[in-house]
Amino acid sequence: MNVVQASLTLIVWVAIVLLANWIYKKQNEKIKLWKIALLTLAGLFSFSFTLPKDGEMLRIAILPLGVMFLFFFFRKKKEKWNIYRKYAWLGFWANYLFLAAILLSQPIYQQIYIENQASTYLASFHDPTLTAIHPSGVEKSIDGEVLESFVSSMSQQSFPSLDWYYETKPYDQQAPVHVKEKFPYILTGVQAKWGSGIHSVIYVERDGKGLLVSTPKGQHYFRSEMGVFGEGEE
Amino acid sequence: MNKKVFVFGLVVLAIATFFFRLQLKEPLPFFSENDLIEELNSNGNYARVSEILDMVSIDERHVFVPFVLENGRYGFSAWEWNPSRKWEILAFHSVDGPSLWNIDNRSERYFVYNFPPDDKVTELHVYMIRDRNAWISYDVPAYLPRIQLEENISLGDKRYGVYKMPEEWVELNDRLSENETGRTDQLFSSLFSQHELMHYGWRTVGQNGEQRFIEQEENGFGSSYSGAVLFLSTLSDQDLEFGE
Numbered sequence: 001m002n003v004v005q006a007s008l009t010l011i012v013w014v015a016i017v018l019l020a021n022w023i024y025k026k027q028n029e030k031i032k033l034w035k036i037a038l039l040t041l042a043g044l045f046s047f048s049f050t051l052p053k054d055g056e057m058l059r060i061a062i063l064p065l066g067v068m069f070l071f072f073f074f075r076k077k078k079e080k081w082n083i084y085r086k087y088a089w090l091g092f093w094a095n096y097l098f099l100a101a102i103l104l105s106q107p108i109y110q111q112i113y114i115e116n117q118a119s120t121y122l123a124s125f126h127d128p129t130l131t132a133i134h135p136s137g138v139e140k141s142i143d144g145e146v147l148e149s150f151v152s153s154m155s156q157q158s159f160p161s162l163d164w165y166y167e168t169k170p171y172d173q174q175a176p177v178h179v180k181e182k183f184p185y186i187l188t189g190v191q192a193k194w195g196s197g198i199h200s201v202i203y204v205e206r207d208g209k210g211l212l213v214s215t216p217k218g219q220h221y222f223r224s225e226m227g228v229f230g231e232g233e234e
Numbered sequence: 235m236n237k238k239v240f241v242f243g244l245v246v247l248a249i250a251t252f253f254f255r256l257q258l259k260e261p262l263p264f265f266s267e268n269d270l271i272e273e274l275n276s277n278g279n280y281a282r283v284s285e286i287l288d289m290v291s292i293d294e295r296h297v298f299v300p301f302v303l304e305n306g307r308y309g310f311s312a313w314e315w316n317p318s319r320k321w322e323i324l325a326f327h328s329v330d331g332p333s334l335w336n337i338d339n340r341s342e343r344y345f346v347y348n349f350p351p352d353d354k355v356t357e358l359h360v361y362m363i364r365d366r367n368a369w370i371s372y373d374v375p376a377y378l379p380r381i382q383l384e385e386n387i388s389l390g391d392k393r394y395g396v397y398k399m400p401e402e403w404v405e406l407n408d409r410l411s412e413n414e415t416g417r418t419d420q421l422f423s424s425l426f427s428q429h430e431l432m433h434y435g436w437r438t439v440g441q442n443g444e445q446r447f448i449e450q451e452e453n454g455f456g457s458s459y460s461g462a463v464l465f466l467s468t469l470s471d472q473d474l475e476f477g478e
Contacts, residue, residue, distance in 0.1 A: 131402060131406075133379065133380075133381045133382070133383065133406070134379065134380055134381065134382050134475070134477075135382060135384070135475060135476055135477040136475075136477040136478070137477075138477075158375070159375055159377065160375065161368040161369065161370060161375035161376055161377040162368050162369075162370060162375075164368060164377050165366060165367070165368035165377065168366065168380075169366065169475070176471045176474070176476050177471075177472075177474075177475050177476065178475075178476050178477070178478065179380075179475040179476070179477075180477075181366070181379055181380055181475075182377075182379065183377075183379040184379070186406070186409075188405075188409070199412050201409055201410060203379050212377065212379070214378075218374060218376070219375070219376050219377065
C-alpha cells in the first residue's frame with residue numbers, strides 16, 4: 001500500500017459515508033446508525049473477478065452476495081427491506097468506487113514516484129553501509145555525501161542478465177572456482193521515497209559505478225560515471 | 235450487595251489465574267545426567283547414549299546436549315521446554331556435521347555441532363548461500379547475484395558448541411524476505427522468491443585450509459521430532475566460489 005492509494009481509499013470511505021447520509025436524509029423513516037453501517041458493510045461483500053494490472057490486483061465485483069444474503073434474511077419484512085436495500089446496494093456499488101480509486105492511483109503514483117529514476121529508490125540515507133555478500137567483494141567504505149550526488153548522476157539502462165550470468169561463471173571451469181561476482185555488495189541504510197511503499201534490495205557493482213535495484217515488481221539497473229566508494233578506493 | 239461480591243470474586247479469580255499462568259511459564263529444572271541418559275535411551279533410538287559431554291543452556295527454555303554413543307559415534311540432542319510442563323526432545327542426531335536450530339520460529343538461529351576428536355581437523359566453516367540466477371521473461375531481464383557468506387568456527391579442545399548466526403546474516407535474510415512480502419500480486423511471485431532460495435551448508439577444514447573430513451566407523455543417523463532443527467548439506471570445493 002502506498003500513500004497515493006491509501007489517500008484515495010480514504011476518500012472513497014468518506015464518499016461512502018456522505019452517500020449513506022444522503023440516502024438517510026431522503027428517507028422519511030429513520031433507522032439507527034449502527035444498522036446503516038452494518039448494512040453497507042454487508043453490501044460490500046461480493047463475488048468478484050480478479051485480474052492483475054501493473055502489480056495491483058483489480059477486483060471487479062460481479063455477484064452482490066451481501067445484498068442477496070440480506071434480501072434473503074429480510075424477505076418476510078417487506079417494509080423494512082425497502083429501507084435497508086438502499087444501503088446494501090450502496091455497499092455493493094462501493095466496490096466500483098474502490099476499483100476506480102486503484103485505477104486512478106496508478107497514473108498519479110507514476111507521476112510522483114518515477115520508475116526509472118534512481119532517486120525514487122534511494123531517497124533518504126541513514127548511515128548507508130556497504131556489505132560484501134560474496135568472497136570476491138573486498139571490504140569497502142562508502143561516502144554518504146558522495147552517495148547523494150552519485151544517485152542524482154545515475155541513469156537507467158537496460159541490462160543483459162544472461163550475459164552477466166555466463167560471463168561471471170563459465171560452464172567449463174574446474175573446482176576450485178575463482179569467480180568475480182558482478183555485484184558483490186549490498187547497500188543498506190537507504191530508504192525509498194516517502195510514501196512509495198517500495199522495499200528494495202540494492203546490489204552494488206564491483207566497480208562501484210552501478211546499482212541493481214531489486215524490487216518485488218522487477219529490477220532496475222542504474223549506471224553513473226562516478227563511483228560510490230570512499231576516497232582512495234577503486 | 236450481591237453484585238459487589240460477584241465483582242470481587244471475579245477480580246480474585248483473574249489475579250489467581252495470572253499468577254498460576256506465570257508459574258506455568260517457569261521451566262522445571264533440566265534433567266540430571268543420569269535421568270537424561272535414561273530418557274534418551276528410552277526413546278527407542280537406534281544406538282544408546284553412553285556419555286553426556288555437557289548440557290549447554292542456550293536460554294532458560296532451550297538446552298543443547300552433546301553426547302557420545304555406545305558405538306563410539308558423536309552426536310547431540312536438542313531440548314525445548316514445553317509450556318505443558320515438560321522438557322521435550324526436538325532432535326537426536328549423530329550424523330556428520332552441524333545442524334541449524336531455529337528457536338521460536340526463526341527469531342534466533344544457532345549452529346549446533348559435536349565432532350569427534352581429530353587433531354587434523356581444526357576449523358568448522360558454515361555457509362549461507364543463494365545461487366546466482368538470471369532470466370528474461372517477456373523481455374524483462376532479471377539477475378540475482380550469488381550470495382555466499384562464511385563463518386569460521388575454530389574447533390579447539392572443545393569439539394562441540396553452539397554458534398549464534400551472525401546478525402548480518404539474519405538481517406540480510408529479513409531484508410530479502412521483506413522484499414518478498416512487499417508483493418501485491420501472486421502472479422510473478424515465484425520469480426522473486428529471493429529469500430526462499432537461501433540455503434546453508436558446512437565443511438571442516440585442516441590446518442592448511444584444505445577440506446578435511448572426520449572419519450567415523452559407524453554410520454550416523456538422525457531423528458527429528460520437530461522442524462526446528464535442520465540438517466545442513468555438506469559442501470565441497472565444487473559447491474563454493476572463491477575470490478582471488
